[in-house]
Amino acid sequence: QVQLVESGGGLVQAGGSLRLSCAASGRAFTFSVYNMGWFRQAPGKEREFVAAISWSGSTTYDADSVKGRITISRDNAKNTVYLQMNSLKPEDTAVYYCAADLSLTLTTARNEYDYWGQGTQVTVSS
Numbered sequence: 001q002v003q004l005v006e007s008g009g010g011l012v013q014a015g016g017s018l019r020l021s022c023a024a025s026g027r028a029f030t031f032s033v034y035n036m037g038w039f040r041q042a043p044g045k046e047r048e049f050v051a052a053i054s055w056s057g058s059t060t061y062d063a064d065s066v067k068g069r070i071t072i073s074r075d076n077a078k079n080t081v082y083l084q085m086n087s088l089k090p091e092d093t094a095v096y097y098c099a100a101d102l103s104l105t106l107t108t109a110r111n112e113y114d115y116w117g118q119g120t121q122v123t124v125s126s
């Protein structure tokens with residue numbers, strides 16, 4: 001069974017930073033062949049794409065809403081993907097989820113991702 005466990009969320013003031021982590025585990029789950037993505041869901045809104053990184057880490061893609069403020073990275077030796085978020089805004093408040101995808105190319109589509117974590121809450125106060 002595959003487990004994705006997010007951590008690093010919390011309460012931060014506007015302009016602050018957070019680093020989210022997502023640790024992957026599971027028998028027969030080879031983290032290093034999966035593209036990884038981060039999504040977020042604010043209350044009353046649909047889950048939306050934030051960023052994705054290829055299996056090798058060589059390619060990344062960020063949503064326009066966070067471009068220039070976030071960095072996605074991964075450490076395949078640690079089976080972990082990270083999301084560094086800077087200059088946080090109140091509108092970044094949401095539950096942040098990581099997800100794993102075996103597609104050949106990076107995708108922003110929720111339904112392309114095979115495994116999901118339980119999420120971590122990020123709250124940005126004004």
